[in-house]
Amino acid sequence: MTAILGLKTAEPVLCGCCGRYSTSVGAVEAPGMSEVLWSCDACKVTSVLKVLGMNTMKLDKLESDTIGKVVKEVSADLVELVLTSMWETGSTDLTKVDEARMKVIAAKVTDSLMLHGIAAKMLVLYSNELRRVVAIDK
Numbered sequence: 001m002t003a004i005l006g007l008k009t010a011e012p013v014l015c016g017c018c019g020r021y022s023t024s025v026g027a028v029e030a031p032g033m034s035e036v037l038w039s040c041d042a043c044k045v046t047s048v049l050k051v052l053g054m055n056t057m058k059l060d061k062l063e064s065d066t067i068g069k070v071v072k073e074v075s076a077d078l079v080e081l082v083l084t085s086m087w088e089t090g091s092t093d094l095t096k097v098d099e100a101r102m103k104v105i106a107a108k109v110t111d112s113l114m115l116h117g118i119a120a121k122m123l124v125l126y127s128n129e130l131r132r133v134v135a136i137d138k
């Protein structure tokens with residue numbers, strides 16, 4: 001099951017190529033279907049048509065490969081966030097961190113504005129990378 005690529009809705013909600021807000025440009029897959037693959041302003045009609053021609057396995061692979069690439073790009077930010085959170089709780093030695101301290105560190109990571117920034121960065125990178133890989137896919 002794909003999360004973004006190939007997503008079809010009755011009304012313009014999300015672009016079926018990159019997940020950004022879609023516009024009123026759409027592509028009907030088959031006559032009589034009420035759900036349409038919509039496109040944003042940044043994605044090309046040729047990309048929408050390519051996505052419509054891909055089977056679920058192809059869509060899943062593109063999304064999975066894209067997630068893998070994007071996670072690599074934000075992994076250093078995530079490590080920095082965890083280490084900073086450890087440092088701020090006075091935990092400089094992982095072998096001496098007990099369960100209670102680990103919960104404090106985990107809560108600090110979860111509540112961090114930096115985590116929100118990393119998530120936003122990841123979504124933008126993911127969206128842009130999906131748009132790029134679909135456009136170049138042959």
Ligand SMILES: [Zn+2]
Nearest residue numbers: 015018040043
């Ligand atoms: Zn798009």
